[in-house]
Amino acid sequence: MSIDIATPPRAARVATWTYFGLNGFAVGMWVVHIPNVERATGISHSTLGLLLLILGGAAFLGMQVAGPLADRVGQRRLVPAAGVLLGLSLFGPGLAQNWWTLGLALFVFGFGNGSLDVGMNSHAVVVERAYPRPIMAAFHAMWSIGGAFAALIGAATLKAGVPTAVSLSACGALCIAVSLYMSRYLIEADPPVEDETADAPAPTAPPSKKLVWQLGGLAFGLMLAEGVANDWAALQFRDVLGTSTSTAAYAYGAFAVAMTVGRFATDRVAAVIGPAAIVRYGAALAAIGLTTVIVIPWVPVALVGWALFGLGLSGGVPQLFTAAGNLDTKASGALMAKVVGLGYVGLLAGPALIGGLTHWVPLNVAFALPVILCVLTVIAAPVLRSRSRQPSEPANR
Known part of the structure; x- marks a missing residue:
């Protein structure tokens, strides 16, 4: 291409x-x-x-x-x-x-x-x-x-x-x-040019629906976890740790800053270790961070936990979107819409699910849901190796 x-x-x-x-x-x-x-x-x-x-x-x-x-x-x-x-x-x-x-x-x-x-x-x-x-x-x-x-x-x-x-x-x-x-x-991808005299590579098979759903499922889980942090981090500090409203704001701040910094650093790391490793080790780090928040009810440690949670989640979703967009260059937008859409559903559903769980269990216990999803992401991350990215020639930067 x-x-x-x-x-x-x-x-x-x-x-x-x-x-x-x-x-x-x-x-x-x-x-x-x-x-x-x-x-x-x-x-x-x-x-x-x-x-x-x-x-x-x-x-x-x-x-x-x-x-x-x-x-x-x-x-x-x-x-x-x-x-x-x-x-x-x-x-x-x-x-x-x-x-x-x-x-x-x-x-x-x-x-x-x-x-x-x-x-x-x-x-x-x-x-x-x-x-x-x-x-x-x-x-x-x-x-x-x-x-x-x-x-x-x-x-x-x-x-x-x-x-x-x-x-x-x-x-x-x-x-x-x-x-x-x-x-x-903005730029467009050129359509492939037919050249009967050149040795053209065999056309790649269209991606399986299973693979698209797997990427979408991973996006759902990671963005659900992100949605939980967006809506519940400050409330966890206020209601579980008993902090003031102003101090509670630092919980989301730690998460958001760590996520932003992590996203700026992810590309360089992904170039070395690959997208599957970014998703796997990032999800593992996120699980460790949120587990720390759950089991150690002390403000300084909880701040570190929320920061680790944000850092771990920072790089995974971009890798999934890139993988979806490169599954089939002729249907890049449609495939990405499925994966992005499922991720967006997770982002919206996460806060609501945690809210529903709090009717039966304490807020800290309800956070076990995103931890479980992060662990499942660690297990399923190798799916990104099933279709590799094909880089083009180096561009003028």
Whole structure:
């Protein structure tokens, strides 16, 4: 598979970084404004919960639509279009006046977010093929950086009393402008050229459905564990360890910082030990970290445990997405949509499952679920060796 390098791969890499960061920023800006939107629309917590399910369902739908569409029209067209849709959708929540207008706004926002998620990951795989080493994890780190910027800027605008509609609309306009500008730097994978005179390699067999489901299952487990940390780390500190709310925030902070740092480091390590080892040893480290949180109820040790949990989870999902995107270059988007979609279901399901388990067992005991999933990932990680990545010629960087 050759790559159109009329646009240098490095420029495409920077553009992809930008889309990941922009996506994280857009999602983060929505999250920090949820309390204001809830108050402005006059809805209850339970109604908000149902509307957030609509958002999640729309995101999953957007992923399943965007995957095959990327294979048909190309990532170079799909990614900026999804970015523009995401930007337009951000105008809605700030302008919503009641539950049904907010529900409609969140459906469009979820669909745009899911479409961009699959599109930018699929494009990241195309860019990675132009490099002689893995680069996927750094893209995911940029998503985290975008979310961190959203937290800082969102906090500043809220403190300054900037209306929610203004903040979210400005973020939406930024998404539209950046998506359109960066589209010029995206690249497409060239279709294979038939050459009867050349010794062409035998066509590779299409990936088995079993392999796709295996990758999706691993993504489900790892992202479920990530979702548990996102929603329950601070609560574990407050409710189990008895810390203050301000101290409890450090638990999620330790997890998030370790995950971001780990993602920036993963690509270099993956180039040496391979994706299967990243997934296996990362999941093992995550299991050790969360087990430490469970069995040692002491704040300093628990902080280390949450950091190990984030570091262990940091590199696994990017390896799975890369593997899915390279199973079949003609159906890269559709295959990635399945794996990304299953991972997203895990991300949404994790916090809810832990919440349900806490009706019967203490929170610390409920954390055994993600520990078990990490152990199962350690066992199943060799599936990544069943289809190896085929690097292209070194690119100009």
